[in-house]
Amino acid sequence: MKIKSFFAKPFALYIYKQVRKSMLTAAADQEHIFQSLIKTGLKTEFGKEHHFEKIKTHEDFVNNVPIREYEDFKKYIEKIKQGKHNILWKGIPIYLAKTSGTTSGIKYIPITKDSIDNHIDTARNALLCYMARSGNSQFSNGKMIFLSGSPELERVGGIPTGRLSGIVNHHIPKYLRTNQMPSFETNCIEDWEEKLNKIVEETVNERMTLISGIPPWVQMYFDALVEKTGKKIKDIFPEFSVMVQGGVNFEPYKAKLLETIGKPIDTIELFPASEGFFAFQDNYKEEGMLLNTDSGIFFEFVPASEVFNKNPTRLTLTDVKLNENYVLIVSNNAGLWAYNIGDTVKFISLNPYRIVVTGRIKHFISAFGEHVIGEEVEGALLKAAENENIKIIEFTVAPKISQDDNKSYHEWYIEFENLPHNLKQFAHDIDENLRKKNIYYDDLIKGNILQPLKIIPVQKNGFISYMRSVGKLGGQNKVPRLSNDRIIADQLQHWAKKPATETITNS
Missing domain, CATH: 3.30.300 (GMP Synthetase; Chain A, domain 3)
Structure with missing residues (x-):
């Protein structure tokens, strides 16, 4: 057994037990996060404008803070970009995650010192829960790849700014740096096809054990490998044992991906976004992702049929029902308040709270x-x-x-x-x-x-x-x-x- 997998196993079991404990306290954790967010938000410009001093309950929050989309936050984001402090959250963000919007053009989503752990720790927890449940720790000894955006960051208003995947790249633990593929230089290539060719060159002869990314781009990577070698992925990477994916529903891509791989493989589904890492598949053998109820995000759920109403019903975790479509509304420790992320979800379990993503409300x-x-x-x-x-x-x-x-x-x-x-x-x-x-x-x-x-x-x-x-x-x-x-x-x-x-x- 290699040194990394040897030490990873007990840590994986520890994290898995912590995740299991949090399943039992989900509702209480959500109430605690809600109160903590309001307490911090009191001193912000947003909090003062929305009378946070009067907010004691969720009902108070609903009465004082309407649901917003990015366009409604732009005036606050512009002030942050000008270097102003205490606008949506205390101080200023440590990053702005840059993302494309269908109606808003480029969006700048704040990531703060308080919220960065949500993005980093949740990805870690997903892998460690898989390791604990499957017993597969050997993948931690091989090479791992995440098909992502460039880690090069620009500065907007003095704040480091870039794609979320590029930002997260800067927070990969040192002990995993030697496992990470592709090279930093290749990851910085902006042109996707040029970047893909370089990734293939760098990885085709490596011991790849974990591959992660959005399914259509993983398929494109696999196709390029097959074209170069004439082999199935299982023969190119015989130690490849786990695929991590998210961003879109996996099912339409699954059959083609598995055929290209040439053997059954474990998969882990994630639900990350610039606004927060909302859920992850804690049990690779079961459908659904565990809602991230203890990671700085307070969730509300609007019945999909009411989302275009002037005053839709806003439910908390304890009010949701099985198999009903809800629009996900988030407030978090990066300063987003009752923010409509545009995704619809459905609960397939209430004990623990597990969801599937059912689509985009605008799609x-x-x-x-x-x-x-x-x-x-x-x-x-x-x-x-x-x-x-x-x-x-x-x-x-x-x-x-x-x-x-x-x-x-x-x-x-x-x-x-x-x-x-x-x-x-x-x-x-x-x-x-x-x-x-x-x-x-x-x-x-x-x-x-x-x-x-x-x-x-x-x-x-x-x-x-x-x-x-x-x-x-x-x-x-x-x-x-x-x-x-x-x-x-x-x-x-x-x-x-x-x-x-x-x-x-x-x-």
Whole structure:
């Protein structure tokens, strides 16, 4: 046994026991965090404006602090960027995490001395819980990679600023530095394809044991390795034993990734964001991620059906129910207050509190009142794909609104690894699955207001080409599953296998 895995095992068991204890005190921990956040926030500009001195209960908080999105925080962020102190949190942030917003352009999310541990420790805890439960400590002796953004930071208002993954890179413990891949120089390359080629060069002959990243970019890395060597990943990296992933739902990518690897492999799902590390898979054998209830974040949950209401219901942890979609609202020790991160989650366990991410609240189709969400389209597609052993590389869905009555429909752009034998039947199966999941969509089909969905097969690497064309190839970028407009769909026409007139339908 190597020295790192030898010492990692007892530490993993210690952390795992601490995580298990926190499961039992989740509600009490949330109340403690809430009170602590309010106490610190009292002395900030935000706290004074929102009468934190009057806030004693969650009800007081709801009455004084409305739910906000990034646009509503911009005036405070601008003051922070000007070097002003005590705006959203005490002092000034130690970092600004730079992230792309669909409506706000570049967003700058504060990370403070108090909140940085949430990002670092949660990633550590996820790996140590896996180690404790699986008994696999040997991966800590090999090389590990996280396909991430550049660790080079700029300064905005004197504050180090960059992608979250780049910021976190600076906090990797020294004892893991020798295990980390790729090199710092390679990680700093901005062009994704150039960076990917260098990563392949640096790792192809290494003892890779852990690989982490957003699934579509991990697949791209694997494809490049296979192209270079002509081998399955299991033969290139025989000691590769665990894959860590997050950022998007893993299931649509799972079959293709596992086929490329060539053997079953343990996977760990994470739910990180610039606004906080919200959850992680504490049990690699069970679905769902443990909500991070004792890490400086106070959670609220808004029923998804109410998110656009002026005064939606705001639930605390003790009020949530199983299998209902909630929009996640966070307040944290970086100075975000009742912040709508835009993700929807569903509890699949209340003891302990485990969630699955079901989509983005802004990513839906409701051009005709159907309000189809990401969880529904992914489920409908995956069920059809599993029945025929079809592997999906990537997909997105948009409405096709016709000026003629009874001619509108949902248009699915799908890049297949292997085409179905009968595309017409495959489209029909997806449509039937979706109708079972969404009664509004079903009613619109029955009423001839919508035509059954249509599939446009996308050329090989079509989505990669699209992402390259819009400057979002690699890093933490991902293709939205659903859009209410046709911006993505119209651009994907350039990589369609057939003209729209030859689209495969289910009718």
